[in-house]
Amino acid sequence: MQRDSWGSRIGFVLAAAGSAIGLGTVWRLPYVAGEQGGGLFFFIFIILLMTVGTSLLLAEFVLGRSTKEGAIEAYRKIAPKGQWHLIGIIGMVASFLLLSFYSVVGGWITTYFVRSFTGNVTNPPDGDHAALFEQITSNPWEVGIAHLAFMIMTILVVQMGIKKGIEKASIYMMPALFVIFLILMVRSLTLDGAYEGVVYFLQPDFSALTGDTFLFALGQAFFSLSLGVSVMVTYSSYLDKNASLPSSAWSVVLLSVLIAIMAGLAIFPALYAFDMPPDQGPMLIFSVIPAVFGQLAFGEVFFFLFMLLMLFATLTSAFSLIEIIVTPLIRGKEYLRKRMTWIVGLLIFAMGIPSNLSYSLLSDTYFFGMIFFDAVDYLVSNILLPLGALLISLFVAYKMKKPDLREELLRGSKLGDRFFSIWLLMIRFITPFCIIVVFFYLIFG
Ligand code: PHE
Secondary structure (H helix, E strand, O other), X not given: OOOOOOOOHHHHHHHHHHHHOOHHHHHHHHHHHHHOOOHHHHHHHHHHHHHHHHHHHHHHHHHHHHHOOOHHHHHHHHOOOOOOOHHHHHHHHHHHHHHHHHHHHHHHHHHHHHHHHHOOOOOOOOOOHHHHHHHHHOOHHHHHHHHHHHHHHHHHHHOOOHHHHHHHHHHHHHHHHHHHHHHHHHHHHOOOOHHHHHHHHHOOOHHHOOHHHHHHHHHXXXXXXXXXXXXXXXXXXXXXXXXXXXXXXXXXXXXXXXXXXXXXXXXXXXXXXXOOOOOOHHHHOOOHHHHHHHOOOOHHHHHHXXXXXXXXXXXXXXXXXXXXXXXHHHOOOHHHHHHHHHHHHHHHHHHHHHHHHOOOOOOOOOEOOEOHHHHHHHHHHHHHHHHHHHHHXXXXXXXXXXXXXXXXXXXXXOOOHHHHHXXXXXXXXXXXXXXXXXXXXXXXX
């Protein structure tokens, strides 16, 4: 049986953009920007995404496409001696843990989505949206079932394979996500008082600039492009030999930037129009936004659309997080895919249970001073992800041969040696340097 592959380059780009655009872009980015003073943070984030982020994305693409192997074998093929394949194992472990709590939030979104049919999320009986969120997350049965439902939706798609599963779902979900964002953005921008929100979002406030802003933005840029865990190595390993990697990478980055801007323009103007605070942290989506929709005509409909969008964004990222684990386990034996996807998916669900219970039964149990959910998030986002990103960048820069890199990077592309030299400079020195700085900051800062 042949190794699966993407049906088209556009399918690959949409699936990779689907992995990139997720909770990081539509949930975390707006609330972190809200806390970090808006415009300036966004601006720095976008610059970093287009420079350091894009270089590393290309490094993952080059490694994956040239070896045509998943997380473990890709490293082995380039460097058979030594323990380099541990980079892939770090990626698999990180993805396993990441999806374990990512899917919990996926579950909350699923619950809100289902509840948006029955009303009462945008207008809770006692008018308190934050209390409603607490009431929902503290009921282990409701969120537990929603969590399982979210994982099953993910498994059902990934078990169908690259072309028939992930690509097909992405081809529907990504354009839908775009259209829904467009509708929400227009609605938000045409509200009375929206302008202030636009100013907040787009006007850089230099007085808010600190070292933190920069480092946060860099960490966010890597997370937003799904870098450091070999997801992009895996996805590109299924890509046709002749598709241009630089233009695919640009498409993914530009789509991410576009959606990030649309998310900002959908959220902040609406907040300002209704005098809601932009700096409410993680609660932004589950309590502030429902409150905003509660005041809009047809708010229920808009809220339903918003949750559908969140669901699509989260699912398309979840596909990639299972796929990176399934690919090395099946090694091209597609007949094993179904069974492996179910096993991996259900194990991830089981691993996520304590994260889910962090908001109910385990809310008083602390690990390193954090609830379980936050402890796993910390381990993945602040340690495993930057570590993986650093190692991948060094591996591609120093373990792969220069002529091979050049050939793989430029094949099918109109770009020439100048581009190659700049990219090499980025992944040899600038990207590793930036990651080291962030790394130390995240752990010791
Ligand atoms: N990029 C995803 C997001 O922004 C998260 C992610 C990270 C997905 C790493 C896969 C791998 O939500």
